[in-house]
Amino acid sequence: MGRAPCCDKANVKRGPWSPEEDSKLKAYIEQHGTGGNWITLPQKVGLKRCGKSCRLRWLNYLRPNIKHGEFTDEEDNIICTLYMSIGSRWSIIAAQLPGRTDNDIKNYWNTRLKKKLLLCNKQRKDHRPRTGYNHNKVDMMKEQEDFFATHQTTNNAYSWSPQQILFSTLIAPQNHDLAECSANSHNFQYSSTDQAYFSQDQLCQISSTNHLASMNPVNGATCNSSVMVSGGAYYPSNGVCNNGLQEYNNYISVGLDHDVLNSTSTGHSQQVDKSVLEMVNSSTISTTSQDQSTSWEELSPLVNYPPSVFETVSPYYVFEEPRYLGLLKQ
DNA sequence: AAAATCAGCAACCGCAGTGAA
DNA sequence: TTTCACTGCGGTTGCTGATTT
Numbered sequence: 533m534g535r536a537p538c539c540d541k542a543n544v545k546r547g548p549w550s551p552e553e554d555s556k557l558k559a560y561i562e563q564h565g566t567g568g569n570w571i572t573l574p575q576k577v578g579l580k581r582c583g584k585s586c587r588l589r590w591l592n593y594l595r596p597n598i599k600h601g602e603f604t605d606e607e608d609n610i611i612c613t614l615y616m617s618i619g620s621r622w623s624i625i626a627a628q629l630p631g632r633t634d635n636d637i638k639n640y641w642n643t644r645l646k647k648k649l650l651l652c653n654k655q656r657k658d659h660r661p662r663t664g665y666n667h668n669k670v671d672m673m674k675e676q677e678d679f680f681a682t683h684q685t686t687n688n689a690y691s692w693s694p695q696q697i698l699f700s701t702l703i704a705p706q707n708h709d710l711a712e713c714s715a716n717s718h719n720f721q722y723s724s725t726d727q728a729y730f731s732q733d734q735l736c737q738i739s740s741t742n743h744l745a746s747m748n749p750v751n752g753a754t755c756n757s758s759v760m761v762s763g764g765a766y767y768p769s770n771g772v773c774n775n776g777l778q779e780y781n782n783y784i785s786v787g788l789d790h791d792v793l794n795s796t797s798t799g800h801s802q803q804v805d806k807s808v809l810e811m812v813n814s815s816t817i818s819t820t821s822q823d824q825s826t827s828w829e830e831l832s833p834l835v836n837y838p839p840s841v842f843e844t845v846s847p848y849y850v851f852e853e854p855r856y857l858g859l860l861k862q
Numbered sequence: 863a864a865a866a867t868c869a870g871c872a873a874c875c876g877c878a879g880t881g882a883a
Numbered sequence: 884t885t886t887c888a889c890t891g892c893g894g895t896t897g898c899t900g901a902t903t904t
Contacts, residue, residue, distance in 0.1 A: 546873080547872095547897095547898085548873080548898080549873090568889095569889080570889080571889065571890095583889090584874085584875090584890085584891095585873075585874075587890080588872085589872090591891095592872075593872080620893070620894085621893090622893065623891075623893085634891095635871085635873090635893095636871085638893075638894085639871050639872085642870095643869065643870055643871075644869090644870080
């Protein structure tokens with residue numbers, strides 16, 4: 533037996549809403565509220581619309597304080613940062629942008645922001661050589677030194693942006709008992725329970741279960757603020773968690789070893805992970821329903837990696853030997 | 863000027879989660 | 884404990900105006 537339809541599709545109006553319908557719905561809800569039941573609402577209002585359609589119209593267009601029009605740079609940054617961290621969880625992202633709807637943000641990302649990012653990336657590539665798998669070792673050494681010079685702090689803790697940490701969790705192995713990579717003064721471990729522990733600094737514990745990555749302080753670490761409302765994400769910075777969004781631009785850009793990513797896939801439910809794997813496997817990611825695509829080569833430099841992941845016995849070999857990441861069984 | 867293509871966005875669809883009965 | 888109505892979400896579709904050929 534199939535699911536009962538939410539309304540009689542033959543007798544409901546579809547397509548764009550007329551101003552009259554808008555004003556009827558708006559007036560009714562402002563006076564009576566939704567009554568907690570969208571299905572019966574159209575009848576009460578006197579509209580030949582599906583309840584779901586009414587709900588959507590109200591939430592995306594009619595409700596008060598909806599912001600339409602251009603997104604600000606700050607909004608762009610928030611969307612990008614959260615997308616890199618949690619993927620296409622539009623409702624969560626929308627919760628961080630007052631007045632914006634998930635639908636708005638989704639459309640904005642799919643039609644404009646993604647292209648904008650790619651354009652930025654292209655311009656950046658024009659100005660500096662790309663780091664990556666084939667990057668020469670001297671350049672990589674210099675880049676790492678620059679990064680650590682910028683990020684290492686007095687108590688020997690690095691600053692991590694939330695997406696650096698969360699993304700590293702997303703690419704963590706799911707089926708391995710325990711993968712570990714250690715270097716310098718830092719250890720970085722992944723367990724098969726999809727959690728990552730910072731064993732050296734004992735700052736945070738990450739879990740990305742239930743589609744939502746989150747981090748919680750352990751062993752006396754302090755956290756001042758949460759980056760994501762729903763996820764309760766924290767990250768360490770100088771032993772204290774600050775606002776990671778401000779640090780979004782302080783990233784180290786690295787190329788991807790496709791073997792590493794291919795080795796991390798099975799059974800992973802994270803949407804970011806899924807899209808990454810799609811990109812890796814097909815070399816392209818679909819951006820719209822039309823035949824437009826964005827190559828992984830273009831997007832990969834936009835994804836940030838925690839420096840520790842790339843620290844190994846010899847950090848300069850890490851790009852050539854995925855097993856050093858602890859992501860492949862040896 | 864007309865046709866084709868593109869871009870933006872509102873709206874729809876179907877699935878999963880939730881809670882009441 | 885199970886069933887089912889309802890809600891919310893993310894992916895997709897298709898319409899419309901703008902731009903290009």
